[in-house]
Structures are given as C-alpha cells and as structure tokens.
Amino acid sequence: MDRELARLDRAHLVHGFGSPAQTDRDGTVRLVKGRGIHVWDSEGRRYVDGVASLWNVNVGHGRAEIARAIAKQARAIEYAPTLIGFSSEPAIRLAARIAKMAPKGLNRVLFAGGGSESNETAIRLVRLLASLSGRPKKTGIVALTRAYHGSSTGAASLTGLESFHVHYKPLMSGVFRMARPDCYRCELGKTYPECGLACADELERLVEREGADRIGAFIAEPVQGVGGVIPPPPGWLARIREICDRYDILLIADEVITGFGRLGRNFGVQAAKVVPDMIVFAKGVTSGYVPLGGVILHERLYQIILDAGEEFVLHHGYTYSGHPVACAAGLANLDVLEGEDLIGGVRRKAKPFAKALRKLECHPIVGQVRTAGLMGAVELVRNPETRQPFPAREKVPWRVRQAALRRGVILRAGLSFVVVCPPFVITDEQIEDIVGRLDEAIADVEAELGY
C-alpha cells in the first residue's frame, strides 16, 4: 500500500518548495499521525517536529478538542458564506475574538483562506482606501529585501526573495524594495547602535525620492521568518511607524508567522509596542488544523469604507472567507491557547530556548544564532570571522537539515541557515533534546566538509 501511494504521489501530486526533479527521484516523507510535538511517518518512524510543521501547528498535533469542534460545526452547517448578506456564528465570534486580541483600534476582520490570500486582501485594501480617499495614485507598497509574503502573484511580488521572481515575471507593479533590518549582514554596511537605525530612515529617503503621493503602504513581518528569523534592532518598527505617519502611509504587519503567540504576545507588533493599520494573519489562528487567514483593519480605515455610503459595494472576498468550519477550528484553537496559557508559556520558554540554541555558536560553521520568542535560526557560514556564506551549490543548510532528519528531528533549511520553530507545547527538556540532535547534525556536516 505504501509503495502504491509513493507511485501515485510521484505520478500525480505536485509538490512545491522543493525541486520537482529531486522529489521525483527521492520521493516524500508521508506523515500519518501527530501528537504534541511528535509526528509519525508511514513506516512508523517518529520525529520531533522542530518547526511546528510550517511554523503553524502552534498548539501541537493531535488536539482532540479542535477535531471535535470541526466535526460539530460540519454536522450543524458545513458551509455558510460571509458574502452576499450571509453570516455564521463561528465567523462572527472569531472576528470579535481576534479584534479583542489585537491592539486597540484594530477592530474589523476580513477573512481569507491562508497567508497569501490575506496579503492579496491587504494589497486590495491599500488600493481601495487610496481610491476612496481621492488619492488614486497612492497605491505603491514598500517591502523589504528577503521578506516573504506568499506565493500568489501580488504576495510574491511583495516577497523579496529572488527565487520567487526569476521565473514568474511579470510581477505586480508598484512595489518598492528597501533594505531589511539585518544587523548581522547590514545591507548599508553599518553597525548597530552607531547606525542610529539608518535602515529605518531609508524609508523616508525612499518616499522622498519616489514621491509620497505614490506610496500607500509599508509592509513587513515583525520578525522575518522565511528570510532567516531576523529580529529588527530595538526601536526599528517604532521609527518606521513615525515615518509612515509623517507621509500618511499605511503600516501593514504581516503576522502570518508571528501572530497568535509566536513571539510571546498575541501579535508581534505588541512586543514592539507599535500599532499598525493592518495586521495580516493566518497559520497560528487555527494552528494549521484547517486553512484560515485574514486581515485585521483599523477602525479609522473601515470608517472610510462605511463613509462611501450605500452606493459603494465592496467587491472583495473569497468563497471561503470566514468558512464556518475553519472559524470553529480557530475558536477551539484560541480556547487551547488561552486555557493552557500557551502564549505566556512562549514568554517563559524564550530565554531557555535562546540559551540552548546559542550553545551551537561554538561550532566552526555557525556564524550566529538568532532567536525571538520561539523562533530561531542557526546561521551557517564558511568562516565565522568573515561571515562568508557557503556557496549555494554546497547546500550546507539542507545537509544539516537532512542530518537532523536522520536523527529524528524535522527542521527547515533556508538559504544560509536552519530554522527551529517548535510548537508552543514543547518543554525545556525537549528543547535541549532538539538542540542536542542539531548539534550532532552540524558535527556530521562539518566532518563531511573537512572541518
């Protein structure tokens, strides 16, 4: 049966975020069961899920209470739109609950299916608000280098990773690129704190150069995830907020990874004490049990839409915006987060997590360990002194990831780093265990490389 599934997988199922040719050769790992921080494959092997699947299974695998909520809602009414004048109790209750968790003023929720779709909603809202405010040219969006915002066309255009652009042109126009706040490899060649947050001030220079009448929004992840777990220096986001205010630019926080607790607060912007105009969320809202995402819009901006009067029709929304089964899963997931104080747990575990991972800095190929809440990245370099990365063709992060997998830990390989981003239910001992196995995996690869 397993062989037959492997054959059908190769024959029919297309897998993204990997080389199709390589997947065709090597096949995939078929996961069949999950409990807490563990998952099992079809051959009965158990793995520690060190990345909460795709940074999303925050409450851990196999939660019966979420499964029950899904089944209960599917039995009551499996589907009800939130468009064309309909609604459903789970969608209403979840929107209200999300508004309560968000910073003050962020009050209105537009649901979507996942992170990319939610970013498409944010893009369309920027355009809509520019139009309704009588400034139709103010639609440009500033996004950061190495940002990840999704793989639909608009979201991929905001994404600052060349690999998402090279074969997929033309991109959406009106995207302006700015240096990310990366103190390890500062794109401006500066050093914090002497730099005085020059990378944030770049926004002002960009707006002056391109014209404030053309720039409608700035988007960033509170901590870049896919780009390498890049916590900005203190004060960076607050400075960005000041500049946005000065030029009447909307601040969009893409909290698809950081939302719902990953940084130890409901939303990452709350850790930075900044109130954005929109928060984009997905993953953690349901911990991945079913797809859901959305945008939380500031009340002040929603009033612009209301003020457009009854003549105006909001031509935006998806069939599955606020799907009742997904929203029921979201509510059950938030019950778990709150009931077990899992977000408080992230705050408590953040230090032991950082301390454990930092032990890896003694390796000759580890240039830096970065953490924020329960997100971590281990930067792999040829030479920690010069910070020279390995050539991409040597696939060093991937080799470390594979070595960890052989030791029963699932991690994620990035361009020059491996990610550790466990479910919130992980214990301090389990963190030590993951780091111990990663330590051995790095040593394996060092041996292969002749260190």
Ligand SMILES: Cc1ncc(COP(=O)(O)O)c(C=O)c1O
């Ligand atoms: C910050 C961020 N935004 C958007 C997305 C896209 O979300 P999705 O894959 O659900 O479309 C991701 C996915 O990893 C993400 O990390």
